[in-house]
Amino acid sequence: MGKVIYGLLSLAAVGTGAFIAGRHVWLQGLPADEVPSCGPGLDYMMDILPMQDVVAMVLTGSGECANIxxxxxxxxxxxxxxxxxxxxxxxxLRMLLMKSRG
Structure with a gap:
């Protein structure tokens, strides 16, 4: 049971990272006229906003995220x-597949 929980938690963490990286790749692939407008810097947002709002603003993207x-x-x-x-x-995934077979 521990391997399943560890596998699921690990997969959730990896999935979160992949989602954020995928969103960043998507932002970089947008045409220049469709890139969302730039917002305040991350340091500034972390100083004045609750963490939940900072995460929401980061995931909505900003113009500088499209720069390569x-x-x-x-x-x-x-x-x-x-x-x-x-x-x-x-x-x-391997851990979960091996556990389901055994």
Missing amino acids: DFSLLGLSLPAWTLIGFAILAIAP
Whole structure:
């Protein structure tokens, strides 16, 4: 039972990271005229807003999120992060599949 709980919690954490990275990749792929407007900086928001509001504002995206500041082999850092989360998902998925077989 512990392996199932650990596998599900791990998968939830990896899924959250993959969702955020995927959203960032999506923002970077938008045409310039469709990118959401820029908001205040993260440090400023964390100083004045409750954490729940900060997370909501970060997930709605802002204009500077669409800038590609770094790329490696033609992929942006959020794209590489998304690939990393996909690789990390293998371990909890394997754990859950082995538990369901055994």
